[in-house]
Amino acid sequence: MKHACKEISRLASDSLDRKLGLWEKLKFRMHLFICVNCRNCDNNLKLIRNALDLIEKTKYGQARLSDVQRDQLHQTLKKNTGC
Amino acid sequence: MTQAMLHSFQIHTHARYFRLATHQTFWQSRIVNSDPHLWLKDHGDYLYRYALSRLHNEDLASDMLQETLLAGWRGFENFAGQSSIRTWLVGILKHKIIDHIRLDIRNRKLAESVENDPTSAYFNENGSWSEAPSAWQDNPEELCQSEQFHAVLESCIGKLPEKQQIVFRMRDITGDDSDTICKSCDMTSTHLHVLLHRARLALRMCLQWNWFGEGSRS
Numbered sequence: 567m568k569h570a571c572k573e574i575s576r577l578a579s580d581s582l583d584r585k586l587g588l589w590e591k592l593k594f595r596m597h598l599f600i601c602v603n604c605r606n607c608d609n610n611l612k613l614i615r616n617a618l619d620l621i622e623k624t625k626y627g628q629a630r631l632s633d634v635q636r637d638q639l640h641q642t643l644k645k646n647t648g649c
Numbered sequence: 650m651t652q653a654m655l656h657s658f659q660i661h662t663h664a665r666y667f668r669l670a671t672h673q674t675f676w677q678s679r680i681v682n683s684d685p686h687l688w689l690k691d692h693g694d695y696l697y698r699y700a701l702s703r704l705h706n707e708d709l710a711s712d713m714l715q716e717t718l719l720a721g722w723r724g725f726e727n728f729a730g731q732s733s734i735r736t737w738l739v740g741i742l743k744h745k746i747i748d749h750i751r752l753d754i755r756n757r758k759l760a761e762s763v764e765n766d767p768t769s770a771y772f773n774e775n776g777s778w779s780e781a782p783s784a785w786q787d788n789p790e791e792l793c794q795s796e797q798f799h800a801v802l803e804s805c806i807g808k809l810p811e812k813q814q815i816v817f818r819m820r821d822i823t824g825d826d827s828d829t830i831c832k833s834c835d836m837t838s839t840h841l842h843v844l845l846h847r848a849r850l851a852l853r854m855c856l857q858w859n860w861f862g863e864g865s866r867s
């Protein structure tokens with residue numbers, strides 16, 4: 567049974583966000599087996615997700631409060647909590 | 650004794666030990682952790698990173714952190730000690746960020762209809778690809794190092810309709826779960842999945858043309 571690539575691309579996207587149901591998974595796997603285009607699309611989407619994940623980690627992984635921000639926060643806390 | 654009875658007995662015993670353990674941390678954390686200055690010192694950077702990666706704005710992230718610390722101080726009675734103080738503070742911050750994003754979306758009146766499916770453009774009438782996706786050779790580690798790729802990626806994401814951008818960034822960049830995003834954006838999970846599908850296919854196409862495709866980097 568050949569399912570339309572459009573429908574399969576939706577499953578490829580959904581599989582990044584939720585667990586596919588049994589029937590969906592079967593349909594998805596079987597289609598990828600016979601369709602190189604959808605296989606490529608699925609891999610492309612995964613590559614984008616993984617690259618973004620790495621980029622994000624390097625971008626914000628090192629972020630720290632600046633001394634100025636930290637001082638301001640301490641002052642605001644003091645003013646509002648009295649301690 | 651049957652297997653099932655034995656199993657339930659084990660669970661009950663386990664639960665009792667667990668309650669005992671949290672009871673102890675409950676008192677310890679009360680004594681150690683009620684000073685917001687100490688929270689700032691121990692968890693400030695962590696909470697700041699959490700906020701910054703979701704709000705992409707340093708001043709806003711710092712404001713959210715401030716509100717969180719104050720709310721934590723005012724509501725310290727509600728800290729039940731079942732979790733660490735950091736987890737508890739993250740929970741407060743998370744809600745503040747959700748509220749902020751929700752308000753922001755409402756104020757800007759961002760809407761996107763579910764009808765008029767833009768992904769139809771990538772497919773023929775029988776549902777097959779109108780332009781075949783190719784295999785991409787690069788790996789994430791190399792891509793991550795390339796400033797050029799960052800620029801292309803950012804410009805491709807920037808071209809997405811605004812609501813798609815928001816949910817895509819929350820899901821694939823920040824890594825928030827679907828539930829959090831649905832709450833922030835007042836939408837059903839089905840609607841969210843529709844938007845993410847659109848965003849990802851558009852982004853895939855944009856990268857195919859501007860980065861991975863033949864001759865795109867010559």
Ligand SMILES: [Zn+2]
Nearest residue numbers: 571601603604
């Ligand atoms: Zn296909």
